[in-house]
Amino acid sequence: MIETISKPDISLEALRAGDRAEFARLVDSYSAPIYRLGLRMLGNEQDAEDVLQNTFLSAFTHLSNFEGRSSVLTWLYRIAVNESLMVMRRGKPEVNIDDTDSSDEAEDFSPTQFVDWGALPEDMLLSVEGKQALDRAIQNLPENLRMVFLLRDIQELSIKDTAETLGLTESNVKVRLLRARLSLREQLSVYYGERINQEKIND
Amino acid sequence: MTESTHSNCKSLLGSLSDYVDGDLGAELCREIEKHIAECEDCRIVVDTTRKTVDLVHASNLPQTGLPDEVRDRLFKRLNLADYLKPVSQ
The missing domain is CATH 1.10.10.10 (Winged helix-like DNA-binding domain superfamily/Winged helix DNA-binding domain)
Incomplete structure (x- = not known):
């Protein structure tokens, strides 16, 4: 099934103006795919829930950085990926996702x-x-x-x-x-x- | 895939993803189909790669929503408890 979340009309202006009802709509529109991504990345519900919560907390804090050039979902995924990496790397040496090494063949x-x-x-x-x-x-x-x-x-x-x-x-x-x-x-x-x-x- | 008779196998590998996604041009598709008609190992690799991708997609279904209790805790954490109306779906 395609993750089309039939593009809900989220108003960036309302979000940036601190409209909490609009933020609640954003959360309801995108929380399920973000949660599933966390589940698949981390393999357990507790970590997936942490990632879900931290993703939207971070999104709320950094709304002013979102310029609307990518879709809201892509932006949220990017945050969720970074949050997941942080969970995965707890106590592990850092690995960069953009590492390009000779084994990329x-x-x-x-x-x-x-x-x-x-x-x-x-x-x-x-x-x-x-x-x-x-x-x-x-x-x-x-x-x-x-x-x-x-x-x-x-x-x-x-x-x-x-x-x-x-x-x-x-x-x-x-x-x-x-x-x-x-x-x-x-x-x-x-x-x-x-x-x-x-x-x-x-x- | 023994070296002597299968010089095309490696070049097939590079096009494999595009082929199973249906994103490969007609001419390259024909080349692959011609090759796998003669190379049993590559035929198996193509078939099982396609099956792997099919299984991944099939196991994605159904797209479950967020469990109610997870949604409750999320809204509370975000100080949005006032907006915890039932999801209208």
Whole structure:
């Protein structure tokens, strides 16, 4: 489903003038996608709720910095991504999201798994266990790939908006998206490869 | 993907995302389809990558709203408790 939140008519002027009813409308319009982003990034409800609250607190404080050049949602996502990074990095060395290193090449992610699981029945692929395998694979993605993947494939932002949100170039977004997808594919191939072998043993 | 017979495999990899998203030009699509008709490993990579993306999108549904208690706490934290009317959806 596309995250279109049918562009609610939020008045920037009213927000900047301190109109609290308008801010409440902003919160109700955008809190669900921000919460889901936090859930996907951090994997637990408490951290997602912290990110949600801090995102809107920060948005409220920095309303004057929002120039309206990007969409409100992109602006809020950018804040939420930064808030999520802060949670993820608690006690960890800092990693910059805009790190561009020589490993930003898709070739490093050449497939090694060739299990033909694509034709498995949908009820297996979309079972509770199947979804858990997918969630684990997403959580295993390195941070800089996960951000891009979540914004593009989960929140369904365009390549352009994903790039804008993360301060990356569009080509960098594309490379990271490909690497993320290939990594997920590898992980799912291992998982379903084991399932297929298990079924053969049981037969 | 053994080196000797699969020199096209790596170039296919670079176009894979655009291909599964339907954003690749017709000519490149034809090249990929011709290649995967002959290369079983690449056919599997293309199929399972497409399936991976499909599963991600399928597992996104339904788009759940914010749990009521999370919304309550959010509004209180933002000093917006006065505006805690039920969501009109």
